[in-house]
Amino acid sequence: NAGVTQTPKFRVLKTGQSMTLLCAQDMNHEYMYWYRQDPGMGLRLIHYSVGEGTTAKGEVPDGYNVSRLKKQNFLLGLESAAPSQTSVYFCASSARLAGGEGNEQFFGPGTRLTVL
């Protein structure tokens, strides 16, 4: 059971380049999330998905797009990278439980992205 995995682990981009970060989970979780972590700011939610083909914006969605074509995968895209997108990106997943709240999110190891 690998849990949540992220590809790649590190990446350096030039301003204006595009890239896709891949998140995969093998726990059959319904919900998946993308966060960014910046020093002194904690984790902030970029986008999330509640199932195949259904995504929604989080707190800081601008400059990012997402897709969830398969239940186990959640992709985060940067169409035209900017230095402000230099960050560590974390993917997380959680199960759908009866009763709704208090549900644990399981996190991947992160992708460190630098935009020059």
Add this chain to the structure above:
Amino acid sequence: AQSVTQLGSHVSVSEGALVLLRCNYSSSVPPYLFWYVQYPNQGLQLLLKYTSAATLVKGINGFEAEFKKSETSFHLTKPSAHMSDAAEYFCAVSDLTNFGNEKLTFGTGTRLTIIP
């Protein structure tokens, strides 16, 4: 929107001493609260959570937290610090979305250093 505030971005304690990490929440309804830990170069993992079943919550690695409604607090404690506790700790509160899943709002984190 619900939020959490973590007082102290850095806390240092001696090995064997009490660990106290502070978290205050802002919520108009009874909150669901979490503490996550992030070891260096890793993703986050759940330490413990409060879901209204009991005000004193015990977690992994000897940590516990007490929910105090009158003080709007959910401070994390451990009686005796160990070198392996050195990490960053995040308090979080959850909100239900229109889809029925939870979004987490994280505090800015507290980096715990253990002095030998």
